[in-house]
Amino acid sequence: MNNPVADILKNWIPYKLEEGQCRWLYTADTRFTHPFFDETIGICRIDPINRHSRRPTSDLEIMKEWSEQIDAAPVKALIFHVSRCGSTLLSQQLALDENNIALSEVPFLDELLRQGFRNKEEKKAGDYFKAALRFYSARRNGSEKAVYIKTDSWHLHFYAQLRELFPDLPFIILIRRPDEIIRSQRKMPGMQSVPGMIEPELFGFNPNELYFAEHDKHMAEVLATYYKAIQNIIAIDNNVLLCNYAEGMNNVFEKMAGFIGLNTDHDRLEKIKDRGNFHAKKPGEKFEEPPLNEELPDFLKKAMKLYEELASNIRPHSEKIGIGL
8 A cells, every 4th residue: 555655754864953853854766875874965965855945854753753654674783893993894895785775874873872871861762763763774666675784883882772772683793903993093083083072971981081182092992991892792692793803804794694694696795795805985995004013002002902802702704605685
């Protein structure tokens, strides 16, 4: 039975919070294939509908009510990460299959979680998160079969809330050496590496501690909280796959595929492996990175110890991806 309201809604996403209100964005037939979702937003904003002076806005309760009419593909896995550890490439590989919706660090979903954290309204934020997700998971052309969510790195600290929302969902966690991550953050700083951009309390930090003004030290402390959170997660959760960037990202993809039961055909598998040779954030550029030969600074030693403890828990790569449809 046709549902004209649902047909209209499937081409719109809630994309921004403004004073507690939900701003809407028209997506037309845009596939979510960019390395980061804010790039997709930038493309969609060019559409004449989104350049109109009238900006579609609703409250969050209306968004929740409308979401029930959306025909949404099921979520198959959440990908957690410590930043600069291959998660963007993993989501890009998943997006090569037109049957997949790969959501890479969606700003609106992050806004909902962090607003709930600030206001101590985690339950309400979780309800809105699942409602908003239905719009991002909408079957726009009818072929979509699976949704994969790449979280922001600080969402490791929302693990308990996300596990409650998705009790049976496989969680993938990617790690990497902290010194390699900091080298990458120096070139292109992420929000989590800049003191104060993310609520310090989310990491358990005192916002008045001045030494966090030094970016490398701040990032080292952030990474230590990530590694510690992951240790706690794998100690209690059996539906988690821990992977290391050092294993090679094509191997990580195959491990993930075996863990979640992902099948693909031979030609697409070759494209996936080929994509693994290129830069995650610059798809046309071959990825090359020289090994580090610097002495480990004292401020990184705590994070390195935690990383090494995690790395010792990595299961060796043995599963092969299924071939089929």
